[in-house]
Amino acid sequence: xxxxxxxxxxxxxxxxxxxxxxxxxxxxxxxxxxxxxxxxxxxxxxxxxxxxxxxxxxxxxxxxxxxxxxxxxxxxxxxxxxxxxxxxxxxxxxxxxxxxxxxxxxxxxxx
Amino acid sequence: xxxxxxxxxxxxxxxxxxxxxxxxxxxxxxxxxxxxxxxxxxxxxxxxxxxxxxxxxxxxxxxxxxxxxxxxxxxxxxxxxxxxxxxxxxxxxxxxxxxxxxxxxxxxx
Numbered sequence: 001x002x003x004x005x006x007x008x009x010x011x012x013x014x015x016x017x018x019x020x021x022x023x024x025x026x027x028x029x030x031x032x033x034x035x036x037x038x039x040x041x042x043x044x045x046x047x048x049x050x051x052x053x054x055x056x057x058x059x060x061x062x063x064x065x066x067x068x069x070x071x072x073x074x075x076x077x078x079x080x081x082x083x084x085x086x087x088x089x090x091x092x093x094x095x096x097x098x099x100x101x102x103x104x105x106x107x108x109x110x111x
Numbered sequence: 112x113x114x115x116x117x118x119x120x121x122x123x124x125x126x127x128x129x130x131x132x133x134x135x136x137x138x139x140x141x142x143x144x145x146x147x148x149x150x151x152x153x154x155x156x157x158x159x160x161x162x163x164x165x166x167x168x169x170x171x172x173x174x175x176x177x178x179x180x181x182x183x184x185x186x187x188x189x190x191x192x193x194x195x196x197x198x199x200x201x202x203x204x205x206x207x208x209x210x211x212x213x214x215x216x217x218x219x220x
Contacts, residue, residue, distance in 0.1 A: 043210035090153050098142045102153030
């Protein structure tokens with residue numbers, strides 16, 4: 001079974017721009033969660049999608065949004081980028097809440 | 112706000128030594144997971160514990176879930192350089208996953 005894939009792996013943007021990250025879950029997994037990982041804050045939950053619906057949401061501003069398609073693939077979007085948005089963005093897919101499988105992440109650098 | 116505190120934050124030991132990493136919270140979790148993350152990669156699930164007092168072994172790694180399901184520990188016996196990485200615990204409460212701050216482990220040959 002193929003693992004979770006994320007594209008792109010690396011991205012450099014400037015302040016004020018917007019960015020879209022993509023995640024393809026493991027086949028058969030309908031839940032996709034997104035996390036932001038920074039050295040200072042660790043792994044923080046952004047949101048979870050299940051069957052195209054946002055099921056849970058973390059404490060991030062509205063600039064962070066996401067969606068899930070009928071094939072379970074998911075995208076997250078960050079608008080009006082700030083320097084503090086520089087981070088590793090991780091996507092995880094799961095069949096049950098107890099077992100999440102992470103992708104390699106997208107390293108976003110905001111200049 | 113639910114918090115998962117991991118200790119120690121950093122640990123550097125000699126190959127062959129034993130170590131224990133702790134994950135503590137004031138909240139009760141329905142399950143708890145341990146992950147290991149290597150540089151440039153996403154976390155990889157090591158184990159899930161569900162029952163209070165549960166002990167699971169994965170080769171040289173022993174995981175324990177506290178009786179009250181508020182804490183957990185990871186014990187590594189005879190550490191090897193391949194054990195180097197960031198160890199993360201994650202608790203599941205009301206279908207939300209909370210991650211600990213992580214323990215960065217370095218094993219010196």
